[in-house]
Amino acid sequence: MKKYQLMAPGPTPVPSEVLLAMAGPIIHHRTPQYDAVFVEVRAGLKRLFQTSAEVVPLACSGTGAMEAAVVNTLSAGDKVAVVRAGKFGDRWLDLARAYGLQVVDLSAPFGHTVEAARLAEALKAQPDVKAVLAQHSETSTGVLHDVRAYAAVTRQHDAILIVDAVSSLGIADLPMDAWNVDLVVSGSQKGLMLPPGVGFCALSEKAWRKTRSATLPKFYFNLADELKYVAKNEVRFTPAVSLMVGLREALRLLEAEGLPNVFKRHDRLARATRAGVEALGLELFAKATPSPALTAVVPPRGVDSEKIVAAYSQSHNITIAGGQGEMKGKLFRLGHMGYAAEFDVIAGLAGLEQVLADLGQPVDFGASVGAAQKIFAEKS
Numbered sequence: 001m002k003k004y005q006l007m008a009p010g011p012t013p014v015p016s017e018v019l020l021a022m023a024g025p026i027i028h029h030r031t032p033q034y035d036a037v038f039v040e041v042r043a044g045l046k047r048l049f050q051t052s053a054e055v056v057p058l059a060c061s062g063t064g065a066m067e068a069a070v071v072n073t074l075s076a077g078d079k080v081a082v083v084r085a086g087k088f089g090d091r092w093l094d095l096a097r098a099y100g101l102q103v104v105d106l107s108a109p110f111g112h113t114v115e116a117a118r119l120a121e122a123l124k125a126q127p128d129v130k131a132v133l134a135q136h137s138e139t140s141t142g143v144l145h146d147v148r149a150y151a152a153v154t155r156q157h158d159a160i161l162i163v164d165a166v167s168s169l170g171i172a173d174l175p176m177d178a179w180n181v182d183l184v185v186s187g188s189q190k191g192l193m194l195p196p197g198v199g200f201c202a203l204s205e206k207a208w209r210k211t212r213s214a215t216l217p218k219f220y221f222n223l224a225d226e227l228k229y230v231a232k233n234e235v236r237f238t239p240a241v242s243l244m245v246g247l248r249e250a251l252r253l254l255e256a257e258g259l260p261n262v263f264k265r266h267d268r269l270a271r272a273t274r275a276g277v278e279a280l281g282l283e284l285f286a287k288a289t290p291s292p293a294l295t296a297v298v299p300p301r302g303v304d305s306e307k308i309v310a311a312y313s314q315s316h317n318i319t320i321a322g323g324q325g326e327m328k329g330k331l332f333r334l335g336h337m338g339y340a341a342e343f344d345v346i347a348g349l350a351g352l353e354q355v356l357a358d359l360g361q362p363v364d365f366g367a368s369v370g371a372a373q374k375i376f377a378e379k380s
Contacts, residue, residue: 002317007348009139009167009294009321011189011196012338014246018193021249022242029235037248038233044251045200048192048259049184050175055202056226057247059240062166062187065199067095068221069162069185070133072201073210076100078130081122081159082107083114083145086138087324088164096133099216104129110327111141111296113288116149129159130210137168140324142286142296142333144172151179160207166190167293169200170254171266171337182207188243190293191262193250193338197240266292269336269345272375276349276368277334280356285331293337298330300361305332311355318351342376 006013027033045055058064074080080101082092085108096103104122108114114134123129132154136147147163154161160182165174169184170191176184181204188198201223203211211224220237229236254262270292274284277297285296299305306329309322321333334348349368357363 005316005318005344005347007312007318007320007335007344009190009333009335009337010187012193012335012340014195015193015250015253015339017253018246018249022246024245026241027245029239029241034235034241034244035233037245038235040248041244041251042230042233044248044255045202048170048251048254049200049202050259051177051184051202051204053176053202053204054227054230055200056223056230057239057244058199058201058221058226059197059238060199061196062164062185062189062199063091064221065166065185065187065201066091066164068199068201068218068223069183070095070099070101071214071216071218071221072223073160073162073183073207073214074099074101074130075213075215077102079104079126079128081119081126081129081132083119083132083134083150084108085112085114085141085143085145086110086135087140087327088135088138088166090325092133092135092164111143111285111287113143113145116146116153119150120153123153123157123159127157129157132159132161133164134161135164136174137165137172137291137293139167139291139294139333140296140327141331142284142291142294144168144289144291146289147174147181148179151181154182155180160204160210162207167291167337170259170262171293172291173259173263176202176204180204188247191338192247193253194243194246197243198247263292265341266337268375268378269340269342270295272342272345272372273334273336273349275371275375276345277352279367279371280353280363294333294335296331296333299332300356303359303361304329307359308332308352308355311358312351315355315358316351318348320348345372
């Protein structure tokens, strides 16, 4: 028997406390029992998003929340700037084009980032841009974009900043109000330590003002209508009841650890993973600031990264992820987000050493594990 281990960059493992909470008898969403859950969840989400605004949960994936952000704040023909340096930046592009928006494409090679100065120049040259669409953590490449700097630019402009924080919420610090981020979207299956199925949208006052004039079609994703219900601690449509019960427990776990400690934990896990793969002579795919959510790694020369992903699964019953789209075969990704701890990283790196050896690569056994342990032995 080989114990299963999930080390993909989403979905991520779910704590037993959350699983047990979700295993209870189903409750109706228009009862005092659900009201009590939702009151606690609403307050916890505000603290997690670091905002005084209501956070609107939706029964959908993170992509559903991305779509909700677009259709609620924009109108057909509006111009948007898309910060694009990975497959999820591409998703913003696809969404914008699907709804007939004009796109200012601020692209960079995958593995790199788009500097805030480029955004500032674009907004100066095209002051009719209505929104900037960006990732915080680009899951496909392992890069962390400088959202704080982007927000400093959009704060001086009429455009709103819409940020995909699906793989950074509860992982990397993103104080929405303090940084003046206008709209943050996220999902349940990464830093929140839940199964997939709940998306989130949090809007600033500036973003809510945009919803009053937006004319793109919407029904299920009408955030203004959703907000009326949320503000009364009610739901407009049937929510993902079991996931919301689990969310209450997940928020309790995060708050018991403390957000600053959550961010420090992810930073340590990421630094240890990076040290481990580099100790094996491997190159990080991220050429800009790396994300604390996952580590993207370039395989050894001549090795298809899909073989590494398959070997992890077949030989060790560990699920990691490969490259997406044009990056398929060119990188593999190790997740260390959400319900992850030091020995998950140790196991993943030990597995990597064995996988590489099985594929005929020279391996200094113990090098990656030792490098990671040195990071974990640091006092701060």
